[in-house]
Amino acid sequence: MMKINSGILILAVTGMFICPLTSIKGQLHDHSQISKNSESLARQHPDLCSVKSLVKTAGGKDIWVITIGTGTADSKPGVAVVGGVDGKYLAGRELALGFAEKILSNSSEKEIRELLSKVTFYVFPDVSPDASEQFFSGLKYERSLNTRTTDDDRDFMYDEDPGEDLNKDGFITLIRIKDPAGNYLESDEDKRVMATADISKGQTGNYLVYSEGTDNDKDGRYNEDGAGGVSFNRNFTYNYEEFGINSGLYPVSEAETRAVADFLYDHFNIFMVIAFGPQDNLGQPMKASDRTGAAQDQTQNQPPEEGMMRRQRGRITSILKTDEAVNKLVSDKYHEITGFKGAPQAISEPGNFMEWAYYHYGRYSFSTPGWWLTVEKGKSAEAAFLKFADKINLKDVFVPWTPIIHPDFPGKTVEVGGIKPFEALNPPADTLGELISAHYKFITSVSAMHPELEFLDVKVEDAGEKIFRLTLKIHNKGLLATNTEAGEPNIWTRVMRLSVEPSAGQTILSGLKVQRVQRLQGDENAEFSWLISGKGKVGISAGSLNVGQITTSIELK
Structure with a gap:
């Protein structure tokens, strides 16, 4: 039997035989409304929010990014929330914009204030506005393409x-x-x-x-x-399909694709991407390959050559083991918060955004349609939808x-x-409010797992003759690693750095003044020590843009 897979949806349709639900039309924002709402957020919350158009599409529509955070936003760990990855999945636009509206309206709450002091959010309400606008036109058909003539x-x-x-x-x-x-x-x-x-x-x-x-x-x-046109979700570099259907003349050929990719690459502080689109690894997390050499070539475990900044590795084609564990953790959290059961039907597309964000951008990358029906294996998704629509008295969905x-x-x-x-790809409009609330709770919860450094077990030993041994540990107290395993050799991932600044008259006898810090998984630490000649204060700083910076001062006496 097909099951309604969301506790949220069950609550929303409790009175289904008294008052029919409405289909997806009616509570969605067109591009003009998204633009107005986005700009309104910046006016209402000038200390927390800024809005910028990155570029205009072939159809003349703005690609907006809403930056939400305190202080110097780009210097803190960041999360990108991306809606409209595919123009057919209209609800994802509402979930992304709704997240921005909700976190700003709740910004006076202690928990959210603390989160915004540590994490910056970059919200892209709709990255396929040419395609999604087809819903609001006189002639409606499911569209994924921009308006470039092809x-x-x-x-x-x-x-x-x-x-x-x-x-x-x-x-x-x-x-x-x-x-x-x-x-x-x-x-x-x-x-x-x-x-x-x-x-x-x-x-x-x-x-x-x-x-x-x-x-x-x-x-x-x-x-x-x-x-049209070219699909945003088929125009990225990972597994790009040359001469493929709607894939563009070459990877990142479109203004909106390039603008989003450039923005993400330029923001080294981003550690996680959450997208709303057809791909899914929240309902069903990705699995690492069990075959030797299948996930990556055999250079993966070789130590770096002398002077090399990063270890060498070949192309990866499946999620890596430590990243798989994090994907499972986040997927479980998604099910727990949203109440969804099972997973949507798997949709594989060459050049898609979710896989690019993991395999090429090297970040934690999570994607969901934001709503789905559980369909038994071997059964018709269309028949399952019509059965669902009949059950909840959802009208006007079939010609x-x-x-x-x-x-x-x-x-x-x-x-x-x-x-x-x-109709079959999007939830009843009456349920959007609850879905926005659930995804807001999910995004804030998983963002609170961000990597975060602290110094532990700081020790100073007097070795005599004004020589001191300084020892400490750098601990990642977050649940997420300081970077993905996939992103470890990636030039777009900033390496953590540990720096020691001795005072005048002090000399470092043993240990490095500046050194790299290895990738730290959640709740993992690394120990460092130095021999320093001379009394006085020693300044120590550690971190990178995607985990933040920590500093301390230690008196040698």
Whole structure:
């Protein structure tokens, strides 16, 4: 049986047979509203918040970043919260913007004040505004692409075969054509849903199914070269698909992709990225490979050569062991706070943002759609959604199959229908408030796990003749490591540094004045010692941008 997988959603629909819920339309912000709300936050909280447009998309829309923190924001450990990774997942935009609004409105609370004194948040409400704006247009269809003109089918014509609203209802759904040569049939789970015939079950198809429209360029395909474009979530460098569908002419080819990547690379203080999009490692955490050499090549355990800053390692293709443990910890926290059960269906895309943020940017990278239905293995996700919609009395989510006359199929029975765009990928609008609250609690909770250094066990021993042995430990009291294992050899990860500043008349006899500090996992420490000649104060500082700086002064006497 399909289960409603969120305690939040169950509470929201307790009165479902008295008052029907509304579909996703109605409580979402278009780009203009997101812009106004973002700029309003800076005016309302000038001491905590600033708003900046990084760039304009091909469609002329701003990519906003909201910076939230106290003091010198870029000098503290940072968390990037990214909405709109895929324009079809509209709720993620609301969750990102809602997080910014909620943490600022709660900034007077002691717990939040303390968090903002230690961590800076960079919130990107919508990084695919060209795509998500399709929901607010007169013609609605699920879109992931910006508005750059492209030749998707490579026939030297541009945007010549878009979807068409054949039944004039304002939606692009599906057409089905009665045809014994087809490979689709009505699903046994729900007759409204079309399913691929399974020959192993003795099934044969009797329908052709296409996206709603006509074959404008007469190449036998439907709607394969519509308006736009390039997908933000297929335009990153990790596992990029050259000449792939909607992947762009080359990696990071789009203004918005480059602007976001440049911002993140320029902010060395960011230690974690939380994204709302189709990829998921919060419902189901990533697994490290058990095969020797599968995760990385055999240079991984070789010590660094003399004078080398970092150890050498080949390309990694699965999460590394210590990062896997953190992903599991954060995933458990996500389930605990949100009440979600199970995980959404896995969606793999080349060049996606979540994997880039881990494998190439080298940060803790977590991603979730923000809402999903648990679907039994081997069952239809569309049928599961319609069953869910019927159960909670969710109205107006399906276009009934309606006969039309289609110019490409004269004499054949053709019908238009299907689940309305955006409905199955996004929660009922009535539940957005509770979802925002739950994800706000999750983001603040996991951000409080940030790496944080402290000095422990500081000892001064008098070795005689005004010579002192100074010993101390640097302890990471956070639950997250000072950087990911994947990011350890990454030039975009700042190495922690430990510095000793003797006073005038003091000399360091043994030990380094400046040295690197190894990566420290949560609750791990490293010990250092020096022999110093001369009495007086010794200043010691340690840290890096992504963990913060700590300092102390020690009297040798």
